[in-house]
Amino acid sequence: MSIKSTLEKVISEDLAEIWSLLKSEEKRLITDNFEVHNFKKNQIIYAEKDNPVYLWCLLKGKVKLYKDGIGGRQQILRLYRPIQYFGYRAYFAREPYVSSAAAFEPSTVGSLPMDLVKSMIDNNRDLAWFFIHELSKNLGGSDTKIVTLTQKHIRGRLAEALILLIDNYGFEEDGKTLKIYMAREDIANLSNMTTSNAIRTLSAFAQERIITVDGRRIKIVDEAKLRQISKFG
Amino acid sequence: MSIKSTLEKVISEDLAEIWSLLKSEEKRLITDNFEVHNFKKNQIIYAEKDNPVYLWCLLKGKVKLYKDGIGGRQQILRLYRPIQYFGYRAYFAREPYVSSAAAFEPSTVGSLPMDLVKSMIDNNRDLAWFFIHELSKNLGGSDTKIVTLTQKHIRGRLAEALILLIDNYGFEEDGKTLKIYMAREDIANLSNMTTSNAIRTLSAFAQERIITVDGRRIKIVDEAKLRQISKFG
DNA sequence: AAACAATTATGCTTTAAAACATGCAAAATT
């Protein structure tokens, strides 16, 4: 599939917020510099300490932004779905990446040189506001995450992680089954616990009829209870 | 002291980065809408769930940005020194504050309506970049904090907190004594531990001749060791 | 100065979560 047709297909399927902000010359500049990449499951898109060069736009699939910590422990910071942009923060901060991005499942990702994005922001107020808004929302999210991950107990953290998955990727047609199938290890990395404890606590939730678990398929049975556990216990 | 003379005194003392980015009509608009407030020690400037109305600029003193968590446990997210800006993130994210700001010590703070700031950004590219840059740096900092506060052990977290204090407020004339005098409780809230453990671990560091402690005066004796502890054990 | 409150210091107990060990089942590779 050609770059342009891929892009236009995506655009027509689900118009990205950013695209509507662009003037026609800008749109031409983009289609000329836009490149489409395919990433396999678990393939790294960029890594911590790399220098940021591209704005990435997830077109198809699922991407995780994560940070490798102590003793191989990984913390998932954010999850992306089509059509969301990532990889720009480090460029704007004028520093190397502090986190890595990897495809959760086979994914199609577009790239655009950040230098081009920068010059477009210079000439497009709305685009500047788009990034100010995104950065502000993310910063609020990270600040909140600092407190929940350090202060909530295991059950609360897992419940919150499951709610995040609901909010990010939603349900299958049945309105119950999570649309993302994650390894227990990734669920653990999302909720700051060991894999053992993620498995254990998922089992506990299943026992309590809050969820059902069938391999990696997680069905949310009692969302209200989940939100309650996330807030308190 | 009048609003204008206070502002101009500060400006002349230490020209704020932002000020140099402004055009002369903008400077007039600011001096007309700028208000100076004095806050007592521990007084709250704004609180979580409030709606953001002002851009705040710390002119004199020290300010902490923090979030109240579970069981009255507080997490300090960021520290401000003159001349730094805060309180704008929630406005840009179009949401209420997710954290609170309070004066650490008697402080003078300027305010400017965010609606005015917004219109200024609309007409001033450099100002837009200023905020994009600030937000990006803060987001990187918060993402990093998520991992260090959840994964490092107590000694590492305390060492890191002390380094943050060095980087933020520096030393007295002796080049050793921290320029900020915090309660043990605040040191604990900065490094995600209980007050008991902050006291205990500070004592341990003193025993190991890494620091000396005299009430709230902390002298950094072996900064290299501190950085080593922060990085590893 | 006396009385009170808040902060700092230390020791002891409890506990939540990590670390470790082992078994089993399902995929993947040969």
Place this chain on the structure above:
DNA sequence: AATTTTGCATGTTTTAAAGCATAATTGTTT
């Protein structure tokens, strides 16, 4: 099909940090 690898499940042990108690010190108010 047999073998190896990977992921899931669960029980046991260990440990880092919280929780609690008490005392000493310092700071504040009357």
